[in-house]
Amino acid sequence: MSDKRIVIMGAGAAGSYLGAYMTKEGHDVTLVDMWGEHVETMQKQGLRASGSQGDFTIPVKAFHLSDAMQLDGDFDIGFLAMKSYDTEWAAHFLKRLVKDDGVVVSSQNCMNDQLVASIAGYDRAVGCIMSSITVALWEPGHVTRGGPPGRGRGHVVFRVGELHGRITPRVEELVDILMCVDDAKATSNLWGERWSKLTTNSSGNPVGAMTGLGSEGVASMPEARRIQINICKESCQVALAQNYQVEPIRGVSAETFSKADDGEVYEDLDAKFQPTGGGADWKSSMGQDVEKGRRTEIEFMNGYIVEQGRKSGIPTPINAAIVQVVKEVQSGERSPGPENVYRVLELAGMA
Template identity: 75%
Template sequence: MPDLEMYRNQERHMSKRIAIFGAGAAGSYIGAFLTREGHDITLIDMWGEHVEAMRENGLRVSGSQGDFTVPVNALHLSDAMQIQGKFDIAFLAMKSYDTEWSAHFLKRLIASDGVVVDSQNCMNDQLIASIVGYGREVGCVMSGITVALWEPGHVTRGGQPGHTVFRVGELHGKITPRVEEIVEILSCIDGAIATENIWGERWSKLTTNSSGNPVGAMTDLGSYGVASNSDARRIQINICKESCQVALAQNYRVEPIRGIAAETYAKADDGGVYEELDAKFQPGPAGGADWKSSMGQDVLKGRHTEVEFMNGYISAQGRASGVPTPINDAIVQIVSEIDSGTRKPSPENIAAVLRMAGMA
C-alpha cells in the first residue's frame, strides 16, 4: 500500500533530528529536499527576510529538478538558542569566513553522539573538527551542482541533475555507518557516494572553485562568457596548475578535476598538455547557460567573497611547500580590491591579473 509505505518512510526519517546551519543557496536546496522527503529538518539562518519568507510561504525550489514549494521549520540565528533538545546531524553550510564561530555555536546544539557535516566549500574540516571534536565531524563535498538564492524563500538550480553530487567521508578515510547513513539521506536530492579520500575530494573541489569562482566574480562574466575568453581560460588553467602542484607537493591524492588527473594539470606549461586542458574549459558546441558563479553572486549582492579561503589557501600552502603561485596571488589581490570597494568587476581585470602574475 503506497500510503502506508510513505508513512513508514516518514516515521523512519523522523527518528533523526537534522539542522541546516546556513540556509543560503546550498543549505536551502538541501533543506527543501530533505524536508519534502519527510526528515525532521530545522533551517537556521541570519538573513531575516529569507527566514520570514520561508515561515510565511514555505521554501520554493525551481530549476532543473522541477518546481515545488515545501513548508519548512525556519529559525533566525537569534532564536536558535531557544531550541529544545539536541540535533543528531547538523549540516554546516555557512561561508568559510563564518566557520569558526559557527562551529562553536553548533557545538552546543549537537547531541553527544551527533555529527557536524561540513558541506561548505574550501578546506575547513580540520578547523571544525578541532572545535566540535574529531569524532563528531564528517566532510561532505558538493560537486557539479549550481544553485542560487536570488530572492528570499526561493532557491533555484541550474545545470543538469542525475550525477554524483555529494561525496561524504570521514577525515580518517574509513567508510563508517554514519557516513553511509548521511549518503542515504542525501541521495533523495541527487547522486551521493561514500569516499575514503575526502581530502583528495576537497582539493579537487578547491581547485574547481578557485579556477571558476573568482574569474567570474572579478570580470562580472557568467560561465559562458568566461569560457569564451581565451585569456580567462588561461588564468583558469594556471590556477589549476598551481593548485595541483601544491597539493601533489603535499602528497595529497587529488581526485580528477573535470575528468583530468592532477598530475596532468601540474604539467600545463607543456604546449600539448595546455591544448588538452584548454579544450576542457572552452564552451560546448551548443553554447550553454551563462550562470553566475557563487562568488560572482556574492559580488552582485555586495557580500564579502571567500577568495582568501580559496585562492588564498592555495597561495599560503604554496609558500609553505616552496611552490610558486603567482596567478593565485594576483587573483587574491584583485578580488580583495573588489571586496574593499577600490576596484570594480570588469573583463579588464583579466589583463590586470596576467600582468601581476608576469604572464602578460
C-alpha cells in the same frame, strides 16, 4: 527515510536547497539563518525550490539565528552550510545543537574540516563535498538550481567521508539521506576530494567574480581560460607536493594539470574550458557575492593555495594575483569587468 533530527546551520543557497529536498522527502529538518527576510518568508509562505529538478514549495521549520538560541541540543545531524569566514563561530553555535553522539557535517566550500573538527570534536566531524551543483538565492524564500542534476549523467554530486578515511555506518547513512537531493556516495579520500573541489572552485569562482561574467562568458575568453588553467596547475602542484591523492578535476588528473606549461598538454586542457554551447551562463557563487555586495571567500580558496604554496616552496603567482584583484573588487576599489583578466596576467608576470 531516516528518523534522525537534522539541523542546517546556514540557509543560503546550498543550505536551503538541501533543506527543501530533505523536508520534501519527509526528514525532520530545521533551518537556521541570519537573513531575517528569508527566514520570515519561509515561516509564512514556505520554501520554494525551482530550476533543473522541478519547481515546488514546501512548508519548512525555519529559525532566525537569534531565535535558534531557544532550540534544544537534541539534533542527531548538523549540516554546517555557512561561508568559510563564518566557520569558527558557526561551528561553536552548531555543536551546542547536536547530541554528544551526533554528527556535524561540513558541507562547505574550502578546507574547513580540521577547524570544524577542532571545535565540534573529531569524533563528531564528517566532511561532505558538493560537486558541480549550481544554486542561487536571489530572493527570500526561493532557491533555484541551474545546470543539469548529476543523477542521469553519471556525476555524483555529494561525496561524504570521514577525516580518517574509513567508510563508516554514519557516512553511509548520510549518503542515504542526501540521495533524495541528488546522487551521493561514500568516499575514503575526503582530502583528495577537497583538493579537487578547491581547485575547481578556485579556477571558476574568482574569474567570474572579477569579470562580472557568467560561465559561458568566461569560457569564451582565451585569456580567462589561461588564468583558469594556471590556477589549476599551481593548485595541483601544491597538493601533489603535500602528497595528496587529488581526485580528477574536470575529468583530468592532477598530475596532468601540474604539467600545463607543456604546450601539448595546455592545448588539451584548454579544450576542457571551452564554451559548452547552449549551456546556462550561470554566475559563480563568488560572482553572486560580488553582485550582492557581500564578502567573498577568496582568501579561503585561492588564498589557501598561496599559503600552502609558501609552506611547500611552490610558486603560485597567478593565484596571488587573482587574490589581489578580487580583494580590490570586493572593497570597491576596482569594478568587475573583463579588463581585470589582463590585470591578473600582468601582476602574475604573464602579460
